Amino acid sequence: MAVIFEKTKALTDKTFHYCPGCTHGIIHRLVAEVLEELNLTDNAIGVAPVGCSVFAYDYFNCDMHEAAHGRAPAVATGIKRVHPDNAVFTYQGDGDLASIGCAEIVHAAMRGEKFTTIFVNNAIYGMTGGQMAPTTLIGQKATTAPLGRDENHAGLPLKVSEMLATIPKAVFVERVSVHDVKHINQAKKAIKKAFQLQMEGKGFTLVEVLSTCPTNWGKTPVESLKWLQENMMPYFPLGNFRTPEEV
Amino acid sequence: MAKELWKGNEAIAEAAIKSGCRFFFGYPITPQNEIPEYMSLRMPQEGGCFLQAESEVAAINMVYGAAGSGARVMTSSSSPGISLKQEGISYIAGAELPCVIVNIVRGGPGLGGIQPAQSDYYQACKGGGHGDYRLVVLAPSSVQEAVDLTQEAFDIADQYRMPVMIMGDGMIGQMMEPVEFREVAKRQLPDKEWATTGTKGKRKANVINSLFIDPAECEKHNNKLFAKYDEITKNEMRVEEYKLEGAEIVFVAYGTTARIVKNAINTLEKEGIKAGLIRPITLWPFPYASIEAAAEKANVKAFLTVEMSMGQMVDDVKIAASGKKPVHFYGRTGGMVPTPAAIVEQVKKILGGVK
Numbered sequence: 001m002a003v004i005f006e007k008t009k010a011l012t013d014k015t016f017h018y019c020p021g022c023t024h025g026i027i028h029r030l031v032a033e034v035l036e037e038l039n040l041t042d043n044a045i046g047v048a049p050v051g052c053s054v055f056a057y058d059y060f061n062c063d064m065h066e067a068a069h070g071r072a073p074a075v076a077t078g079i080k081r082v083h084p085d086n087a088v089f090t091y092q093g094d095g096d097l098a099s100i101g102c103a104e105i106v107h108a109a110m111r112g113e114k115f116t117t118i119f120v121n122n123a124i125y126g127m128t129g130g131q132m133a134p135t136t137l138i139g140q141k142a143t144t145a146p147l148g149r150d151e152n153h154a155g156l157p158l159k160v161s162e163m164l165a166t167i168p169k170a171v172f173v174e175r176v177s178v179h180d181v182k183h184i185n186q187a188k189k190a191i192k193k194a195f196q197l198q199m200e201g202k203g204f205t206l207v208e209v210l211s212t213c214p215t216n217w218g219k220t221p222v223e224s225l226k227w228l229q230e231n232m233m234p235y236f237p238l239g240n241f242r243t244p245e246e247v
Numbered sequence: 248m249a250k251e252l253w254k255g256n257e258a259i260a261e262a263a264i265k266s267g268c269r270f271f272f273g274y275p276i277t278p279q280n281e282i283p284e285y286m287s288l289r290m291p292q293e294g295g296c297f298l299q300a301e302s303e304v305a306a307i308n309m310v311y312g313a314a315g316s317g318a319r320v321m322t323s324s325s326s327p328g329i330s331l332k333q334e335g336i337s338y339i340a341g342a343e344l345p346c347v348i349v350n351i352v353r354g355g356p357g358l359g360g361i362q363p364a365q366s367d368y369y370q371a372c373k374g375g376g377h378g379d380y381r382l383v384v385l386a387p388s389s390v391q392e393a394v395d396l397t398q399e400a401f402d403i404a405d406q407y408r409m410p411v412m413i414m415g416d417g418m419i420g421q422m423m424e425p426v427e428f429r430e431v432a433k434r435q436l437p438d439k440e441w442a443t444t445g446t447k448g449k450r451k452a453n454v455i456n457s458l459f460i461d462p463a464e465c466e467k468h469n470n471k472l473f474a475k476y477d478e479i480t481k482n483e484m485r486v487e488e489y490k491l492e493g494a495e496i497v498f499v500a501y502g503t504t505a506r507i508v509k510n511a512i513n514t515l516e517k518e519g520i521k522a523g524l525i526r527p528i529t530l531w532p533f534p535y536a537s538i539e540a541a542a543e544k545a546n547v548k549a550f551l552t553v554e555m556s557m558g559q560m561v562d563d564v565k566i567a568a569s570g571k572k573p574v575h576f577y578g579r580t581g582g583m584v585p586t587p588a589a590i591v592e593q594v595k596k597i598l599g600g601v602k
Contacts, residue, residue: 043445045316057454063443065315066456068338071308074300078312078320079443081296082270086445104308107301 010035010044012061021214021221023178024052024120028059030178030188031091031118034195035062040087045079047072049101051093052126060091070101073108076115087195088115094135095125098158102134105164105206112169112203116194119160122211123232130216134158137231142216157235161208165241171203173242177210177233179225190240202244210236250425255390255415256281256323258426259349260289262397263321265428268347269295270320272309274302274328277361278417279351282323303328307335307348314344315455317442319401323349325417326367327358329375336410337376341457343441343472345404347397348382349413351420354582362582363417365502368559371414372531379469381476383411383483384530386501390424396528398431403483405436407475414530416555418503418584476532485528486537490516494523496594497541499564500553501527504585508553511590521546522594530560538567549597550574553585573597 010032018024035041041062048056050069057064067075072090080088097105097119105117124142125131132142132149135157139148149157161175172194176187187209194205210232212224219227253261260282263271271290273283283299290297300306306322313320324332329350339346352367354360371384383403387393393415400411443453459465487505490512491497500508505526512522525537541547549572552561561576568574577593579585 041446042448045443045445047312054458057456061452063445063452064454064456065312065443066342066454066458067311068308068334071304071311071335074305074308075312075315077298077305078270078272078309078314079316080312081298081309082313082316082318083444103301104305107305111298 008032008036010041010061011059014058016059017055018052019215021212021224022052023211026178026184027118027120027209027211028056030184030191031089032060034188034192035087038192038195038199040195040199044087044089045083047076047079047088047090049090049092049096051096053091053093053120054127056091070096070099071104072096073101073104073113073117077108077111077113080113080115084114087199089118089195090115091118092120093126094119094121094123094133098134098160106167109164109167109170109204109206112171114198114201114203116198117206118191119206119208120211121160121208121236122213123157124213124216126213126216137235140231159236161206161241164206169203170206170242171244172197172205174240175208175210175236175238177228177238179210179212179228197244210238250427252423253390253426254281254421254423255393256351256420257285258390258394259397259413260285262394262428263347263401264289264293264295266319266398266401268319268321268401269293270313270318271295271297272300272306272313272320272322274300274306274324276325276328278353278420279323279325279349281420282349303331304335307332307339310346311335311339311342311344314339314346315342315443317439317444319405321347321349323351325351325353326355326364329367329370333370333376336382337378337380338457339410340376340380340382340472341378342455343408344410344455345408346410347400347404347413348410349415352414352416354580360582361417363503363584364555364580364582365416365504366556366559366580367414368530368554368556371412372533380472381531383409383479383532385411385413386528386530387413387415387419388502388505388526390419390422391426393419394426394428395431402431402434402436406434407479409475414502416502480532483529484532484534486534487526487528488537489524489526491523491525491541493546494521495546495548496520496522496597497547497550498522498524498553499527499538499550499560500524501530501560504553504555507585507587508590510587511594514587514591515594520594520598527560533563535563535567538564539569542568542571547572551593551597552576553590554578555584556580
């Protein structure tokens with residue numbers, strides 16, 4: 001019988017712990033498929049964050065570090081400086097990267113650290129139960145913003161890709177989404193490009209992936225995909241913010 | 248090799264390089280700045296990597312990444328900066344990674360001051376970060392000893408897979424003394440099979456981690472760490488005993504304070520008062536046995552602990568003496584340094600009291 005689909009070998013056989021309808025699973029698979037297609041699985045060293053994807057080290061079938069909350073870019077810096085020829089990546093959520101780890105990601109980008117960051121933005125703290133994130137939208141309800149985020153009290157959501165795109169050594173910055181097949185394919189292309197540029201030694205690379213959190217948004221998986229398109233995409237526009245000129 | 252005059256901070260940095268340390272991540276803070284400054288010049292000469300991090304928090308996490316990748320790696324800081332590193336130190340201890348952390352201690356609390364102090368003893372020896380863990384804490388009392396202990400520190404870290412702290416007060420970092428970089432006996436060190444290097448398709452993936460979501464597993468991990476700490480207590484305890492024979496007063500002091508105490512001991516000797524010194528070189532593991540033994544001796548009337556703090560190590564001296572002999576304390580703090588004359592006076596007060 002002909003094999004028509006095979007799970008990538010860059011993922012382990014461990015069952016994901018993610019909630020139904022959460023798009024972390026899709027994003028994990030995209031990263032893993034890219035590692036396999038670029039023949040990097042045996043060479044890769046990943047860094048897992050604190051947040052919903054804290055157990056990512058159980059899912060990626062390559063060497064992994066678990067980092068403290070927000071510190072993945074500093075940990076990846078240490079790894080890449082020791083192993084400059086390895087493919088190094090961090091996988092971080094919006095609480096981890098955009099809040100507590102803001103200094104680490106900005107300075108890793110500033111130094112042009114040659115690793116790839118997969119930044120999963122679902123506009124909420126998932127693992128701790130739905131608290132407000134720096135990326136939570138105005139009016140969006142969270143357990144620490146029960147009446148919805150008020151910009152006069154909590155400011156406006158942080159646009160990480162736009163901010164990092166101002167840094168010269170952040171050579172590749174792109175925002176993608178995984179709410180439908182077309183966008184999933186585009187997301188994979190961006191992730192692949194980021195890893196290719198890393199291996200060419202170009203500089204810091206980041207792909208921001210808009211993601212859903214049905215559990216903490218209080219929506220069904222299908223409603224969540226629609227909510228992402230209608231609410232997140234207008235504020236967090238998709239697109240490439242930085243690409244090396246010669247590419 | 249002939250002796251050369253070296254400043255403590257630079258001597259520690261050179262000793263680290265001679266010990267095979269090839270990665271250094273740090274952040275400026277007085278009075279340890281000569282360590283990162285020296286490293287920024289010397290590391291590239293040796294094919295290593297010096298990086299000035301954006302914060303102490305980032306520096307210790309770079310150490311975590313590099314240590315997990317199998318490198319010999321070091322960071323240095325001073326008290327407020329070491330406070331910032333505590334989260335990372337706890338993760339490094341939890342993930343069983345070897346590294347060396349230098350603390351050139353200054354006065355506290357808060358921003359405190361920049362003069363020498365020993366008020367980080369609790370932080371170094373009694374936790375500092377969260378959870379049950381230990382650091383091996385080495386306390387040099389001269390620049391030569393700082394050099395010798397730096398070389399040992401990397402081997403201890405690699406042998407037991409744990410962070411080792413070199414704790415010197417500001418004086419150790421800032422003063423210049425004659426130094427000889429000696430060959431240290433090489434230990435048989437285990438291969439770093441656990442390090443992340445990329446699997447190269449030859450082994451299962453390695454994971455550097457301190458997360459155990461199942462409490463039974465987490466407890467098991469703690470038990471494993473503490474079995475290791477018991478081994479270290481047996482094998483790595485270091486202490487200097489000075490003029491203990493027939494001593495009425497036994498001082499307990501470490502680092503440069505111990506040298507001031509020796510000066511006081513010699514003054515007391517001339518006045519016909521016999522005093523000796525127990526100088527812990529490893530603050531953890533602490534040399535309880537030396538103090539226990541002294542407490543048992545009939546000639547010992549009392550202990551006097553001298554520290555540049557409000558009294559931290561004195562707790563361990565009391566535990567070891569377990570009420571058998573009185574334990575007194577004399578300390579200066581905030582960057583003030585005890586004088587031999589003040590220490591002599593304390594002894595006379597104590598002896599006046601027990602006679």
